[in-house]
Amino acid sequence: MEMSLKRRETMHRLCAKGLEIFNEKGYYNTSLDDILTELNLSKGAFYHHFKSKEDYFISIVQNLMVQKVYALLVEPLDTFENPLPIIVESLENALEPGRQNEMAYGFMLNDFLTEFHKRNEEISRYLKDIINVWEVNLVSVLKKGKVDGHIARHVDCEGVATYIIASFMGMRTLMMDSSNRQLKYQYIQQLKQYFKSLETERVLA
């Protein structure tokens, strides 16, 4: 039962454009026709491929968002160096607009999580799963950093991961409008400041 090429292509076009517009205007504020018009497709075409708007969005989450978050925030962590600068770099990079896509994939998570919170339990779960994957990987790389002597022994890795994620998510709310250059700089600076307090103390000569 191979999916035909045509089918795959149309579904992918729908998902890609859907992510773009949902990200711009929000899920509930975007009608299917908003998306279909831009693709010159009809309601009929849509419901031939997806069984509902919800099903459609879940496809987007699983096919596009997961990969993007993974590529931007999880894979960069896979290194043997000191994890703290690596984490800073990955966050800095994730905040950079228009890198190859012009969407801030880390931010979307915050927006969508808030939007679906208490409105759609199922979609919320899928989104939370993504955060969980990120968190687990952060914790693991932090623990490795502890073993390798980059991070002080007293540090609570789970707590640090939570704090990193929270501050990153929260930046979205603040960066919503304009002047994001300054905000991003402030954020990265303070993050580094915070990370300094997690480092193993320099041994006195």
Next chain:
Amino acid sequence: MEMSLKRRETMHRLCAKGLEIFNEKGYYNTSLDDILTELNLSKGAFYHHFKSKEDYFISIVQNLMVQKVYALLVEPLDTFENPLPIIVESLENALEPGRQNEMAYGFMLNDFLTEFHKRNEEISRYLKDIINVWEVNLVSVLKKGKVDGHIARHVDCEGVATYIIASFMGMRTLMMDSSNRQLKYQYIQQLKQYFKSLETERVLA
């Protein structure tokens, strides 16, 4: 042109219940009838007091949200002590559920800001104003702390304020469901850790 007592009372009942339900289910996901049914009021009554749903929400923001945020996050800062523990305490307190009201007023801001972002410019502005007041007060108390010798001279107060607000906001996204006890604890611990790195270095004996 005094507003009659009856009028004030009904308007206040509407605002209070509105805040409660909007906070629970979101603005766009709550119909006026959802609120009116609970108060045994009619559409007619509503439009006798407010000119639109938007106008109504703005009333809620200005009459209720502003005060609450002020009381929870701004007023506690007004002290002559070391500001850092004061800030921690205010955030800890703001995260405490069911203190006298069972709504986390700090959190609402994050939710509503996200919800109105790109959907209603005017309401977004009112909400951002609240954040701004908070930020300005944070910066001011941090600067005072610097003068008083509690905070190291190299610290960028604006950056710190941004970082505090971001992490606080972001906690909402993570605390959405269950297990908030643990998360709150982790957050406060890491915040303290971060603050330690802002303190004036202990003078060597």
Next chain:
DNA sequence: CCTTTAACCGACCCACCGGTCGGTAACAGA
């Protein structure tokens, strides 16, 4: 070719919701 099935079209349905409007009840002041 002819048949079958996948891809797609778009008119239509209906529930929901913000907002309107012509009323009624109650109360205050004269």
Next chain:
DNA sequence: TCTGTTACCGACCGGTGGGTCGGTTAAAGG
């Protein structure tokens, strides 16, 4: 007691948007 005003009622309107369905086109397979 009469009158005007304030508070409130609830049927109704109209736009919106998810989802349906009876089609048509086009490609694939025999």
